[in-house]
Amino acid sequence: MEKEKRIVVETINLTKIYGDGVGVRALDGVSLTLYAGEFVAVMGPSGSGKSTLLNILGALDLPTSGVCKVNGQDLAKVKDLDRFRSKTVGFVFQLHNLIPTLTSIENVEVPLQEESMSNRARRERAEQLLGLVGLSPRVHFLPGQLSGGERQRVAIARALANHPAIILADEPTGNLDSKSTAEIMDLLRQLNREQGTTFIVVTHNLAVARAANRIVTLRDGRVLRDERVDNAYLVDLKEFKESTLGHAILDGNVPPELHAIGLDKVAEQVKAVLEKV
Ligand SMILES: Nc1ncnc2c1ncn2[C@@H]1O[C@H](COP(=O)(O)OP(=O)(O)O)[C@@H](O)[C@H]1O
Ligand SMILES: [Mg+2]
Structure with missing residues (x-):
């Protein structure tokens, strides 16, 4: 059963720009709720x-703009x-x-x-x-x-x-x-x-x-993905994606040894799965 969850971190559009003018946008509108x-x-x-x-x-x-609450306290206050x-x-x-x-x-x-x-x-x-x-x-x-x-x-x-x-x-x-x-x-x-x-x-x-x-997962100061790991295989799939074979499948280069077992026939499906993780 789902337990009642208490929010411990809430950020709304958190933005951090280092330097002035066209500075580095280290965080760019990050909104997250953590329990x-x-x-x-x-x-x-x-x-x-x-x-x-x-x-x-x-x-x-300190953020440049946006709200950051931790344990119910607005850090700006x-x-x-x-x-x-x-x-x-x-x-x-x-x-x-x-x-x-x-x-x-x-x-x-x-x-x-x-x-x-x-x-x-x-x-x-x-x-x-x-x-x-x-x-x-x-x-x-x-x-x-x-x-x-x-x-x-x-x-x-x-x-x-x-x-x-x-x-x-x-x-x-x-x-x-x-x-x-x-x-x-x-x-x-x-x-x-x-x-x-x-x-x-x-x-x-x-x-x-x-x-x-x-x-x-952050990229360029933004939340690229926010996923619950209730799927025990997710991390394995991510690791596979980063392996040499994972890269080969993503690039459409299934090694010849694996043609022999027919991996080339399922490579498109495997590729589609890897692209999503
Ligand atoms: N004190 C700082 N002054 C200027 N730029 C900074 C400073 N700290 C971090 N940055 C820049 O902000 C961006 C994000 O940095 P950071 O949060 O340290 O990234 P990560 O921890 O993911 O490697 C980078 O481009 C970095 O160069
Ligand atoms: Mg760091």
């Missing part, structure tokens, strides 16, 4: 406006943006941005400093968060003593600290090998399912998009 509990992958080629969108949602940047950021949004970046001189647990305690909590309660919460991301054995390690994947786990624990309405992650696995990428994505998916955390994750990695239940 609590969704796991949204934002995809698209480099320069398509993904980071700009994320930065505006996290109040790190929010007086204290620092407070908004610390209460409502958790950030995870490609480079983890941990403080190098603080241990894992101390890094996770940083966003909890503003909370009226005892030191002991703060420590317990940070410990619990590090447990949630599977890092209990590393609580007293410095970032320099951790692997890339472990550092990203600390960054995720830190992002979760204040129970944010949304977690914004900009290419969170961009610096990781494929094994660590898969582990981090499993973790994000698990947090999404078990804790109901809402994720908006920028990526151009289809393996990462596999964790999502919705894929928003």
Whole structure:
């Protein structure tokens, strides 16, 4: 049964132009409604406006025009943006941005400093968060003593600290090998399912998009596609489309080996399917 969905992000005609006059139109009329509990992958080629969108949602940047509401708050009307950021949004970046001189647990305690909590309660919460991301054995390690994947786990624990309405992650696995990428994505998916955390994750990695239940594709600052991944094969089809064979079929060049099994006869139908994904 369809659960009642709470809107956590609403943008209307969001536009961002960098520079003046004929500046770069990084976002060009983006209207999106995102719901609590969704796991949204934002995809698209480099320069398509993904980071700009994320930065505006996290109040790190201002739109040139259009409306941006996060958790019911119109960001143009929010007086204290620092407070908004610390209460409502958790950030995870490609480079983890941990403080190098603080241990894992101390890094996770940083966003909890503003909370009226005892030191002991703060420590317990940070410990619990590090447990949630599977890092209990590393609580007293410095970032320099951790692997890339472990550092990203600390960054995720830190992002979760204040129970944010949304977690914004900009290419969170961009610096990781494929094994660590898969582990981090499993973790994000698990947090999404078990804790109901809402994720908006920028990526151009289809393996990462596999964790999502919705894929928003940007091109030239516009929403090119916005699709729900209730079709388990969608990501596979996208991957196939980008493979050598997928390209060959799209270009009408079915390799001779595949003529033998009659693929050339169905190539037109396969091509039509691939063109839509
Ligand atoms: N601070 C900036 N000043 C000028 N142009 C920018 C700035 N940030 C991004 N851009 C431009 O805006 C467009 C979108 O950038 P970005 O949002 O970073 O794309 P993506 O994250 O999809 O690669 C690009 O053309 C980029 O060069
Ligand atoms: Mg970017």
